[in-house]
Amino acid sequence: MxxxxxxxxxxxxxxxxxxxxxxxxxxxxxxxxxxxxxxxxxxxxxxxxxxxxxxxxxxxxxxxxxxxxxxxxxxxxxxxxxxxxxxxxxxxxxxxxxxxxxxxxxxxxxxxxxxxxxxxxxxxxxxxxxxxxxxRLGPDPLDDTFTLEVFAGLLAGRRTQIKGVLRDQSIIAGVGNAYSDEILHAAKMSPYALAANLDDADVARLYDAMRTTLTDAVTQASGKPPADLKDAKRRGMAVHGRRGEACPVCGDEVRSVFFADNSLEYCPTCQTGGKLVADRRLSRLLK
Known part of the structure; x- marks a missing residue:
């Protein structure tokens, strides 16, 4: 998408x-x-x-x-x-x-x-x-008015997995399945972490990862004709769509969790303390 x-x-x-x-x-x-x-x-x-x-x-x-x-x-x-x-x-x-x-x-x-x-x-x-x-769109994460304080306010009290929060267009506009994977990998955060449980340092790290990841991706897309944009997106991904490949940060194997007609990708070492994410229906980490 x-x-x-x-x-x-x-x-x-x-x-x-x-x-x-x-x-x-x-x-x-x-x-x-x-x-x-x-x-x-x-x-x-x-x-x-x-x-x-x-x-x-x-x-x-x-x-x-x-x-x-x-x-x-x-x-x-x-x-x-x-x-x-x-x-x-x-x-x-x-x-x-x-x-x-x-x-x-x-x-x-x-x-x-x-x-x-x-x-x-x-x-x-x-x-x-x-x-x-x-x-019904939420704020644009690259808008100048989208500050750390605004982001923290959007997350406060949400007993929702952070992967879903990032993808919810009524909360934050423009981020989908692929870039939410990339943002969470850059932030070294589990996709199943609950938004309400993030401390100030977590929120700041996630905010910086989101702004940097999206800014870099927009820069890469700038000036390219439509025919080249899809390939540019794929080349820029660290974990999304790279199941079975080596994480570019730590070298661990990128893993997938499948749900409906989609999937998420993550690095166990970088994001979940080495643990594999459980089946989507359980939405918790394997012991």
């Missing part, structure tokens, strides 16, 4: 490449992906892109008509950019393409989604706050 650094990379790319261009095409190929009806998708045609912004994991293209094209790529979605948009007709239900947007200089992009579970979401709104997922 694209998370804050990759989404910020997409936003930076779109801000540089699409700002000032007129939208000449906005075609849905997956009608289930369009979550709004007023304004209609056709209202984007003839408008000019004035800005690109990020709200958590949402991309927001603003136009001079006051309409916003907002989209969330979900787990398996991506943006494919073309300097020359293909002239082929997209057939609903026969393609991984959910939305095609074209500009007056011939360029454009497709929003695509792999797999059978379709979660990619597209919204055309007059205000990004009309998108439910945007309206």
């Amino acid at each position: 694209p998370e804050m650094p990759e989404v910020q990379g997409l936003v930076d790319f779109l801000a540089a490449r699409a700002t000032g261009l007129e939208i000449t095409k906005a075609t849905m190929a997956s009608f289930s992906a369009l979550k709004t009806y007023d304004p209609p998708i056709d209202a984007l045609k003839g408008t000019t892109v004035t800005a690109a912004r990020r709200h958590g994991k949402f991309v927001d293209l603003e136009t001079d008509a006051g309409t916003h094209l907002v989209f969330h790529l979900a787990k398996a979605g991506w943006l494919r950019w073309y300097e020359q948009l293909p002239a082929t007709v997209i057939r609903p239900g026969k393609t991984p393409i959910a939305l095609r947007v074209g500009f007056d200089d011939g360029s454009g992009f497709d929003l695509t989604e792999a797999g059978t579970k379709k979660s990619l979401a597209v919204y055309v709104v007059r205000d990004p706050a009309e998108v439910p997922g945007v309206a």
Whole structure:
């Protein structure tokens, strides 16, 4: 799933490449992906892109008509950019393409989604706050106002595992499964530690790890075209997606815990005192 650094990379790319261009095409190929009806998708045609912004994991293209094209790529979605948009007709239900947007200089992009579970979401709104997922977002962890004190306040009293807290978009916006693994590894903290049990030193260490990990990842994503962002993300991971490999810090084997259709990765030596994390249903450490 694209998370804050990759989404910020997409936003930076779109801000540089699409700002000032007129939208000449906005075609849905997956009608289930369009979550709004007023304004209609056709209202984007003839408008000019004035800005690109990020709200958590949402991309927001603003136009001079006051309409916003907002989209969330979900787990398996991506943006494919073309300097020359293909002239082929997209057939609903026969393609991984959910939305095609074209500009007056011939360029454009497709929003695509792999797999059978379709979660990619597209919204055309007059205000990004009309998108439910945007309206309930917590603070952005790289915002200047997101201080250690703010972070500590968000954790205080939460009898919730810290892995879940980091992933909860209503608490902190933009962090998902991959970067929560990376942040916890950098902080040398178990994913099953309870937020309410962290002392001041733990909170400060986790805060620094989050800010550093995300800042470095955003820097790595900056300036890269969409086609290169996924590989850049994978190369930058220390533990996520690296089950069975050696931890780059201590050399121990990176382990996984599987749950639903996802997994978390961690280093026992760095994060759990050498203990292996138990089955997900137990949510406790093996004795």
